[in-house]
Amino acid sequence: MSTIREITMQVKSDSFKMAALDNDTRNNALQAIIENLQAHKAEIFAANAEDLKNGEINQIPQPVMKRLKFDEAKLADVCAGMEGLQNLPDPLFRVKLERQLDEGLIMRQVTCPIGVIGVIFESRPDALVQIAALCLKSGNCAILKGGSEAAHTNRILFNLIHEAGVKAGIPEGFLTLIENRADIGELLKCDEAIDLLIPRGSNAFVQYIMNNSKIPVMGHADGVCHIYVDEAANLEKALPIIIDAKTQYVAACNTVETLLVHSSVAAELLPKLSDRCKEVGVKLNDCPRAMEFIEGVPSTEEDYSTEYVDYILTVKIVDSLDEAIAHINHYGSHHTDAILTENNEAAEKFMLLVDSAGVYQNCSTRFADGFRYGFGAEVGISTGKLHARGPVGLDGLVTYKYKIFGHGQIVGDYASGKSTFKFKDL
């Protein structure tokens, strides 16, 4: 049996072939994968039933069981996603810049795949299909490690995708499934073969990956998102946005954790908010000033940088937009933050100065998602500021190279003044 290192070096070698595949070949493979999944759906559902049975035996929490389930609806979703991907423009071979450096010396900046991408993801079999499809469409080889709770479902999905892809002319190494958790440690050492790691999962897990590999990592550890209710907010709009951002999917990274309220609207907003939170089961952690208006647990400094992943919301009163911005930049995780205001100048300032991947006016932070951005799907959400930021779709899975076409030009002639550059964008 091959070692992880040998496997990844073979994948690396196949990644160069991937870079040469045209869009039709990649789209045809996506189509073949859809057909293979649909033709074998009974086997997929049977494998999933086994995972679900084990999940019950192991008393896996209900939200995880829900994500683990792969049924007719989820299959339809991922197949629709792959159909959508086929229709999206090719992210490769795009000329981002075409420039004459001199007569007869032409430079083109052209997009190309990143190469080999390692994705470590949670117990969601639909994520396996989405990530495999995004990587294939963008000409990248993917090495996947899914949650062990979904082992049976992942294995059959992988087999069906791999079989269909290879039959459609894609190199063997386009998709690799890693099944042992112990192999993750080996994977982190393969910086010669793997160009990018995308870890998804708990804060501690992502931090571990970031601290233990030389491979560049794209993703996010924390998701500490804020909503700031400005003095010029429409409070009718504010309440549903806050409740949606907190409760629509409490385990998501784009869920609001801290509500900043301008002091001038606190007396009106907070009692109503408190009532709504009681109805939907959200507990409040209050700053001392907020305690004057509503019941709650006194908040601590630590609350301001905590991602609760729970029905808890910290409330803090601020006296100005500047104070709100400073709080967010200091305590936040640079993920997604919203201002509720009818004052567009205040919104503009907030959006300019808040240092986050997503800055919103008058809508829920829950919109931070590749599908909702119209990217078809996402491989993850990045809070880093290099390469892709926010939800990462196809555009985040490509890089570029500079191609220069000459006729014997040498730099010595430009250094000596015999030739001069004649820059002109074409």
Next chain:
Amino acid sequence: MSTIREITMQVKSDSFKMAALDNDTRNNALQAIIENLQAHKAEIFAANAEDLKNGEINQIPQPVMKRLKFDEAKLADVCAGMEGLQNLPDPLFRVKLERQLDEGLIMRQVTCPIGVIGVIFESRPDALVQIAALCLKSGNCAILKGGSEAAHTNRILFNLIHEAGVKAGIPEGFLTLIENRADIGELLKCDEAIDLLIPRGSNAFVQYIMNNSKIPVMGHADGVCHIYVDEAANLEKALPIIIDAKTQYVAACNTVETLLVHSSVAAELLPKLSDRCKEVGVKLNDCPRAMEFIEGVPSTEEDYSTEYVDYILTVKIVDSLDEAIAHINHYGSHHTDAILTENNEAAEKFMLLVDSAGVYQNCSTRFADGFRYGFGAEVGISTGKLHARGPVGLDGLVTYKYKIFGHGQIVGDYASGKSTFKFKDL
């Protein structure tokens, strides 16, 4: 005195203000800097004379002395560079994507500064000015550590740039000079404050930075560049290109280290190459097959991945384009590689499959440089595949954020089917 951590946190805080400066303010500051440098040029040259005197005492090698020198010509160059920067389009506030997610829910992907950039550079005072100017134009705060040999020149350049910038309305923290080598270690720990490190210098130094910081690093360690002389090469063009790529500036990272020659042209090319190399003092390391045609030292496996920074060239005979591509991808540093051929299909294949930042046809690898690409200047050259690749100019110093403008939209309405997305690019 403040600690490095305190200094960088203050810079971080100023970086948010930098993000709000308009293009005119940044351009006016560049103009004020030009005027301040020119008004105090006698002091700059006096400081530089001191560095040069110390350099002589310390017997610094001649190439370093040449880079250390900051005279009327270098001042004119950096001022011309800053004038050029003023005329370049604003890299900030560019709308890369404007999309309707639904009626009344508009998303814009807008460029913004990265934030705080730490640049550690060699003993070239002109680099200090260029890097400061690029960071200012792109709205970033720069923390600079230059080579100690240029300490006096760096200090006065920094003082003049900082004074002029602050007078022109730029926040104090836009530029910081670190003078102690010991402080680099502290800097590497400031991952909360510093968004990006750009180390320039020796392979070992860059590797050290990459291995000892959680801060993302952009740059290159090795520069092992190749030229492949194809069977369809015009050998008249080949010789000057090879000699230029090897000797035009032997210490540069874009200098060729390995020459791959198709076996069908070896008998004609190699004796001529050997003669030219003797004339210009380039020593050859030959593979066994090359030894049949020319004199040289037998090459070792290690030669293939060595950046000589010297008048040495490794010569290897290959039997096919595929063999050349495989060699480059295996031994190269993904910097810049050229094919010499009149066969455009061969060039296309080479450019598609060679996994490097620059892939050239029929010109010298020495063209890999921000100025020669028409970027005005560069902060460095990246061999990484994330974010910027190749020479990094203004475009590599910005990121983006997603702004969404709503009117109270919540995700629950889209999940329930009450609302549906109506994606449309605007």
